[in-house]
Amino acid sequence: MPRLILSPRLAASRRFTFLVLLGGILAGLVVSGGFLLTQGMGLSDLASQFVGYTFGNPAGLDQTLTRSIPLILVGLSVAVCLKVKFWNIGVEGQLWAGAMAATAVSLYHIGPEAVRLWVMCIAALLGGGLWCGVCALARIRLRANEVVTTLLMNYVAYMLAQQLLYGAWRNPQDSFPVSKVFAPGETLALLGFGHVHAGIFFSLGAALFCWWLCGFARVGYMAKAVAANPAAARAVGVPAGAVVLLMATLGGALSGLAGFTIVCGEEHRLTQFVGNDFIFPSIVIAYLARSNPLGVVVAAIAIAALYTAGDSLKAFYQLPGATVLTIEAILLLCVCCAEFWLRYQLGWAKSTKVAP
Amino acid sequence: MEYELSRIQRERFDEISKLAVRLAEVEKSFGPRPALAGANFSLEWGEVHALLGENGAGKSTLMNVLAGFYTADAGILEVDGEAARFETPSAAADAGIGMVHQHFQLVGPLSVLENLRLACARRAGWRSKAEALRAMETLGKELGFRLDPSARVDEMAVSDQQKLEIMKVLLAGARILVLDEPTAVLTEQEAQSALGLARSLARSGRAVVLITHKLRDVLGFSDRVTVMRAGRTIIDGAASEGMTAASLSDAMVGSAPVLEMPPLADGRQFKPDMLKVQALSVPASAHGVALTEIDFAVQGGEIFGVAGIGGNGQAELVEALIGVRALTSGAVLFDGVDMPPSPEARRERGLRYIPADRMGMGLFGELPLNVNISLPRLLGGGAEKKWLVTKSWMNGLARDAISQFEVAGAQVDLPARLLSGGNAQKLMLAREFTGGMEILIAHSPTRGLDIRAVQAVQARLRAAAASGCAVLLISEDLDEIMQLSDRVAVMSHGRMSPAENVAAVDRARIGRLMLEMH
Numbered sequence: 001m002p003r004l005i006l007s008p009r010l011a012a013s014r015r016f017t018f019l020v021l022l023g024g025i026l027a028g029l030v031v032s033g034g035f036l037l038t039q040g041m042g043l044s045d046l047a048s049q050f051v052g053y054t055f056g057n058p059a060g061l062d063q064t065l066t067r068s069i070p071l072i073l074v075g076l077s078v079a080v081c082l083k084v085k086f087w088n089i090g091v092e093g094q095l096w097a098g099a100m101a102a103t104a105v106s107l108y109h110i111g112p113e114a115v116r117l118w119v120m121c122i123a124a125l126l127g128g129g130l131w132c133g134v135c136a137l138a139r140i141r142l143r144a145n146e147v148v149t150t151l152l153m154n155y156v157a158y159m160l161a162q163q164l165l166y167g168a169w170r171n172p173q174d175s176f177p178v179s180k181v182f183a184p185g186e187t188l189a190l191l192g193f194g195h196v197h198a199g200i201f202f203s204l205g206a207a208l209f210c211w212w213l214c215g216f217a218r219v220g221y222m223a224k225a226v227a228a229n230p231a232a233a234r235a236v237g238v239p240a241g242a243v244v245l246l247m248a249t250l251g252g253a254l255s256g257l258a259g260f261t262i263v264c265g266e267e268h269r270l271t272q273f274v275g276n277d278f279i280f281p282s283i284v285i286a287y288l289a290r291s292n293p294l295g296v297v298v299a300a301i302a303i304a305a306l307y308t309a310g311d312s313l314k315a316f317y318q319l320p321g322a323t324v325l326t327i328e329a330i331l332l333l334c335v336c337c338a339e340f341w342l343r344y345q346l347g348w349a350k351s352t353k354v355a356p
Numbered sequence: 357m358e359y360e361l362s363r364i365q366r367e368r369f370d371e372i373s374k375l376a377v378r379l380a381e382v383e384k385s386f387g388p389r390p391a392l393a394g395a396n397f398s399l400e401w402g403e404v405h406a407l408l409g410e411n412g413a414g415k416s417t418l419m420n421v422l423a424g425f426y427t428a429d430a431g432i433l434e435v436d437g438e439a440a441r442f443e444t445p446s447a448a449a450d451a452g453i454g455m456v457h458q459h460f461q462l463v464g465p466l467s468v469l470e471n472l473r474l475a476c477a478r479r480a481g482w483r484s485k486a487e488a489l490r491a492m493e494t495l496g497k498e499l500g501f502r503l504d505p506s507a508r509v510d511e512m513a514v515s516d517q518q519k520l521e522i523m524k525v526l527l528a529g530a531r532i533l534v535l536d537e538p539t540a541v542l543t544e545q546e547a548q549s550a551l552g553l554a555r556s557l558a559r560s561g562r563a564v565v566l567i568t569h570k571l572r573d574v575l576g577f578s579d580r581v582t583v584m585r586a587g588r589t590i591i592d593g594a595a596s597e598g599m600t601a602a603s604l605s606d607a608m609v610g611s612a613p614v615l616e617m618p619p620l621a622d623g624r625q626f627k628p629d630m631l632k633v634q635a636l637s638v639p640a641s642a643h644g645v646a647l648t649e650i651d652f653a654v655q656g657g658e659i660f661g662v663a664g665i666g667g668n669g670q671a672e673l674v675e676a677l678i679g680v681r682a683l684t685s686g687a688v689l690f691d692g693v694d695m696p697p698s699p700e701a702r703r704e705r706g707l708r709y710i711p712a713d714r715m716g717m718g719l720f721g722e723l724p725l726n727v728n729i730s731l732p733r734l735l736g737g738g739a740e741k742k743w744l745v746t747k748s749w750m751n752g753l754a755r756d757a758i759s760q761f762e763v764a765g766a767q768v769d770l771p772a773r774l775l776s777g778g779n780a781q782k783l784m785l786a787r788e789f790t791g792g793m794e795i796l797i798a799h800s801p802t803r804g805l806d807i808r809a810v811q812a813v814q815a816r817l818r819a820a821a822a823s824g825c826a827v828l829l830i831s832e833d834l835d836e837i838m839q840l841s842d843r844v845a846v847m848s849h850g851r852m853s854p855a856e857n858v859a860a861v862d863r864a865r866i867g868r869l870m871l872e873m874h
Contacts, residue, residue, distance in 0.1 A: 005427065010386055011771055216744050218734040225731055228720040234680050235709060235717050237700035237735050 009345045017342060021290065024338030028331035035330065039319055053312050054305040062194025063311070068304035069196075069265065070095070072203040073258035074278045075285030075296040076210050077132075081251035082291045083214055083223040084244045086136065090150030091255040091282045094128040096157035096275040098256025099263045100164065101127030103270040106182045107169060116186050121202075121260050128256015129249040131157060136248030140241045146248075158275065165272060179270040188265040199261030203297075206254055210293035213250075223247055255282075284328050288335060303328065374437045376401045376532050376563035377422060377453075382431030384417055391417040392428070393587040399532065399565060404558045406566045406578035406596065410608055410778075410806030414587040415567045416458075419534045423455040424448030435532070449479065454525025455534040460517050464510030468492075468503050468520055476527040495523055498560070499553060515546040522553065533557060534565045537804075539573055551577040569608075569806055571601045583607040605807060627656030629692065630826035631677075631795045636686035638676050645669040645850040647676065650686070652845055652855055654795070654826040659817060660855065661841025662830040664870055666800075669850035670830050671712070674799050677828075678702060678709050690795065704736045706794030710784055710801045712830075714777070718784050721773030726750035728772050729757045729787050757786035762812070778809030785816050795826045802836060814840060834866065846870055 012020070033046055041049075053060040074091040081088035088094075101123040105111065111119035131153055138144035165177040172180070188198040214220040222243045225233040234240050255278075262274045281303050288302075289295030310324030377399040384392040392414045399405050409415045420426045422433065424442030433440050435451050442448040445455075462471050473488045482488045489505060496502045503516060503523070512520070518538060525533060535554060539547035551566075555577060558564045566578055574581050574596055581599060583591040590607045631654040640646035647669050654660040664670060675681035677688060679699040688695040695702055711717035719728055730750040733740045741749060754768040761782045766775060775783060781801065788796070798817060802810040817840060821827045830847075831837050837844060838858060845855040846869040853869050 007386075010774060216746070218739060218741065218745060221727060221731060221734055221745060224723055224727060225720055228722045229716075232711075232717050232720060234699055235678055235711065236732055237698075237703035238731070239698070239700055 004346055004348060006344055006346055009341075009343055012342045017290075020338050020341050021288075021335060023341075024335035025288065025331065027338065028334035031334060032327040032330045035326065036313075036323075039317070039323070041313075041317060045317075049312055049316075050305075050309045054308045058194065060308050060312075062196060064301065064304045064308045065193075065200065066195040066197070066266065067307055068301045069199045069203045069261050070258035070278070071281060071285060071300040071304050072297055073206060073254050073261065074282035075289065075300045076206055076293055077128075077251045077254040077258070078282045078286035079289060079291040079293060079296050080210055080214070080254065081132070081248050082286060083220070083227060084247045085227045086139070086244060086248045086251070087147045088132060088150050088248070088251050088255075089147055089279060089283070090132060090135065090153045090252075091258070092275045092278050093150070093154035093157035094131040094252045094255030095259040095262070095278060096154075096161050097127035097131040097252075098124035098259030099270055099274045100157070100161055100259075101256065102260045102263055103169070103179050106186050107179060113183075113185060116183075117188070117264065120186060120264060121257070124256040124260035125253040126256070128259065129253035132252020132255070133245060133249035136245045140244060154279070161270070161275070162272070165270065169270065171269075177272055181269045182264065186264065187268050188261065195266065197261075197265035199265040202257060202261055206257065207293050207297050210254075210296075214293060219243060219246060280325065281328065284332050287332060374401070375399060375434070376436060378432070378434040379418065379422065380432040382418060382421060382433070383429045384421060384426060385429060390587055392421070392431075394431075394589075395584060395587060396589040396592050397582055398593050399563050400580075401563050402558055402561055403579040404554050404564045404566055404577060405593070406568055406574040406581040407584065408568060408571075408574055408581055408604060408608060409584035410569065410808065413584040413608075413806075415584055416536055417587075418584070419455060419536065419565060419567060422448065422532075423453050423534055425455075449525075449528055449530065452529060452531040453534070454528060454530025454532070456518070456521045456525060456536060456538065458536045460521050462509045462517060462520065462524075465508065467506050467508055468512075469505035471509055471520060472524060472527060475524045479528045491527060492523065495526060499523070499526075499556070501553075515542050515550065518542070518550060519553075522557075526557075531561075532563045532565075534567065536567045537569070538566065539568065539570060547573075571604055574604060575599065575601065608807065624657045624822065625824070626658055627824065627826075629653045630656040630690070631828065632687075632689040632692070633677070634687045634689065636673075636676060636688065637684045638672050638681060639684055640850075641672070645672055647672050647850045650850075650852045652852060654828050656794070656824050656826045657821055658842040659821045659827040659829050659840050661837035661844045661858070662828065662847055662852070663834055663837045663844060663866055664830075664832070664847035666832045668847050670799065670847055672850070673847070674709070674711070674797055674830065677797055678707065700736050703732065704738060706792050708788040708793045708796045710781075710788055710796070710798040712800040712803060714780050714784055715773065719772045719780060722771055724769045724771055725758070725763075725766055725775075725783060726754035726768040728783060729754045732787060733791065757783065757790075761786040778805045778812075781805060781809060781813055785813065789816065789820065793820065793825055795828070796820050797828045797830070799830045800832060801829070802831075802833070834863065838863070 036046060037043070054064055055061060074095065077091050077094065078088050102120040105116065105120045105123045132150065135146050135149040135153060138149050139146045165179065169179045171178050190197050214223070222233070222238045225238050226240045226243050230240055259274060263270055267274060285296055285299040285303055288299040306324055306327060310321065313319040313323055314321060375398050377397070379395065379397040382392050382395045383390065395414055395418050397407070397418060407415050407419070417426065421428045424445040424447050427441070427443060435453065440451060442451070463474065466474065469485070469488060469492065472492055473482065473485070477488065480491060482491065492505060501519060503520060509517060509520065522533070538550050538554070542550055551573060554564050554566055566573060568574065578596045580593045581591060581596045581604070582589060582593050583604060585608060633650055633652050636647060636650040638647040645668060650673065652660070662670065672681060676683055679695070679697060679702045690705055696705065715721050727750065730753050733753070734745060751768045757763070758766045763775070763779045763782045763786065766779060766783070772780060772783065801817065802813050805813065814836070817827055817829065829837065829840060841858050843855045844858050844861055844866065846853040846866055848870055
């Protein structure tokens with residue numbers, strides 16, 4: 001009698017890996033759809049909200065693309081760090097650090113006015129890089145677990161921003177806890193499509209850079225080696241500590257850049273809300289993209305679309321904001337579960353001859 | 357007229373002829389790769405049965421089928437004359453089959469007794485610590501050794517851990533024992549006593565399978581021998597007596613040509629003090645040995661052999677030489693100049709390293725062969741590719757390495773972990789032997805390899821020396837040291853004896869140095 005047997009899979013091809021990922025996402029979408037149906041939505045509403053509004057409508061598309069700009073960057077941030085198995089749970093802190101650094105350049109008029117925007121950009125990169133680099137250094141030198149340190153650095157950055165917004169940087173005109181509005185030369189230009197601003201070039205450029213770095217640069221291969229076997233990497237002469245520090249600092253800088261695109265492209269000043277709700281989506285995006293920088297772009301746009309749809313769910317169906325979070329979690333869980341098939345395979349046992 | 361057996365005679369005859377295990381026409385594939393292609397094996401009660409074969413011949417796979425770790429795709433399995441099929445190791449254990457794996461399956465931080473209770477309490481029916489202790493003491497008496505029940509397992513010698521593993525399977529009720537390369541991890545003396553133990557287990561009526569690729573184990577300690585090659589049985593249970601090393605190795609490697617050792621030229625030019633170590637001291641790490649005042653020098657063009665029982669500071673010495681372990685005092689000189697401290701700088705100066713633990717310190721198991729091969733060429737100031745590392749460049753390097761070093765069953769995008777031991781070592785050599793090698797440190801380079809791979813690796817070491825490289829060979833295999841080295845020193849308790857010419861040394865004295873030097 002034929003029997004099904006489960007056995008370990010020795011190696012999975014790239015194509016199969018991609019199919020498994022796709023299957024996981026599809027399963028997640030089906031389960032999420034079922035979840036929304038139980039929340040009182042009809043099937044036709046699902047189609048119109050998710051596909052129609054998000055992609056078929058200029059306002060929805062505008063919102064999705066604008067939101068995807070920082071999401072791409074924080075997704076890249078987590079993905080780049082994951083290349084050296086450095087779990088960056090601190091994209092919000094790094095984003096706050098970048099936003100504060102850029103704002104400081106504007107408030108204190110640092111650098112010539114003609115290149116002020118670029119100085120702000122570099123300041124944001126440095127701020128974010130520093131915020132994550134410190135955690136990498138703590139891991140290399142003191143063996144401090146980066147999950148804990150990057151997580152806690154989120155609060156440090158947030159509290160620092162609050163301190164500044166309620167103190168030195170408080171808007172002198174109306175005393176609201178927001179900074180002064182940036183001068184016109186200190187903001188990213190709109191591209192003539194709703195709120196979409198020039199920050200999208202920074203995001204796409206960063207994705208291309210990371211794609212080159214991970215797939216074609218020496219350091220990308222060193223990172224692979226450090227992630228696969230740190231002891232062997234050191235023995236063969238890879239400067240393992242420096243590679244981890246470099247990748248983590250770069251990851252932090254990307255989150256800092258996300259802060260720059262928000263304050264210079266969307267808010268045009270530092271507000272209390274620039275760095276909220278990025279940690280969980282950044283991890284989901286990096287995971288869905290399997291840490292592939294170009295995949296991050298696709299995943300970030302998809303997650304941004306989910307937020308757009310979530311906004312209309314909030315407005316028209318009175319569903320709470322947590323709905324979107326729930327759907328993200330369902331997607332992540334389904335993809336994780338699907339990865340079981342990368343390690344195991346199901347097959348028919350060949351018939352066994354039994355001794356006479 | 358037909359000869360009739362009486363009922364009693366017939367029962368007696370059945371009992372005698374009952375085999376402990378019969379495996380026939382067993383097939384097993386992992387993915388598209390057949391590991392067993394019709395293997396046969398029979399085991400009688402009361403014998404030590406050696407199962408011999410090269411790496412990847414299917415010995416361990418066949419025994420894993422017997423012990424329930426794998427299920428066969430096809431074939432017959434009988435235990436004690438009854439058809440059987442084990443879906444799980446625990447089903448096999450219920451039938452009295454116990455396997456001692458090469459990598460012990462013990463819980464390090466727990467004590468000896470805790471490990472035994474954890475593994476056997478249910479099967480042996482112990483209800484208290486005292487009962488377990490009694491059972492352990494009784495078995496210890498039968499086997500003729502005693503382990504401290506309260507000793508922490510990760511602090512015990514490897515040979516004691518092995519004894520504990522054997523106790524574990526016996527106390528769980530095993531009457532058929534499979535020992536997977538029991539002597540691979542042991543020193544000469546320990547190996548003798550482990551093999552003696554296997555014999556006494558067989559004499560007590562149990563059946564013992566000895567998986568090995570050492571001819572010595574077969575000729576000296578087994579009753580019968582089965583030889584496997586490429587998933588098939590070549591010699592099916594012949595009496596070991598009368599077998600010769602030549603007949604066994606022929607069966608093992610088949611008609612394929614065996615690599616000849618190229619003789620080293622007599623007129624070799626030695627370049628003095630290419631690698632010089634002066635009064636090197638290193639503090640002890642958590643479970644390691646401290647190195648004290650180590651002095652030696654390796655000439656270019658020679659193989660300098662360091663003999664010694666594993667765990668006497670060899671790993672620490674190697675780590676200090678490649679630059680991943682800091683020295684407290686002393687110096688490492690390369691051609692009279694202080695070695696730079698970092699591993700990457702040392703590598704650039706021509707230092708190459710073959711680690712004892714290939715997958716741990718050498719290769720990247722999850723990464724494909726092309727990345728494994730190209731990585732060192734991407735490091736340091738002399739990197740061959742600076743800004744654009746292409747797949748085609750890496751594939752070219754990998755293809756060259758695969759053909760030059762005869763890595764069998766390899767494709768450029770295969771993860772390194774899927775290579776067998778011998779082929780992984782060839783990949784390792786291919787990577788280390790490129791780009792200006794001047795000093796080669798080889799730590800147990802042939803451990804766990806089959807005959808042909810051993811010869812290939814040894815030939816490469818000799819070729820390296822012949823080309824003027826300074827080769828430091830650290831090995832626990834004294835035969836290998838004596839066969840390959842020009843000069844020999846012995847490591848013991850973190851110290852090194854003065855070097856001597858290999859022609860002038862006497863094995864017995866080396867053996868004493870290994871054990872006694874303090």
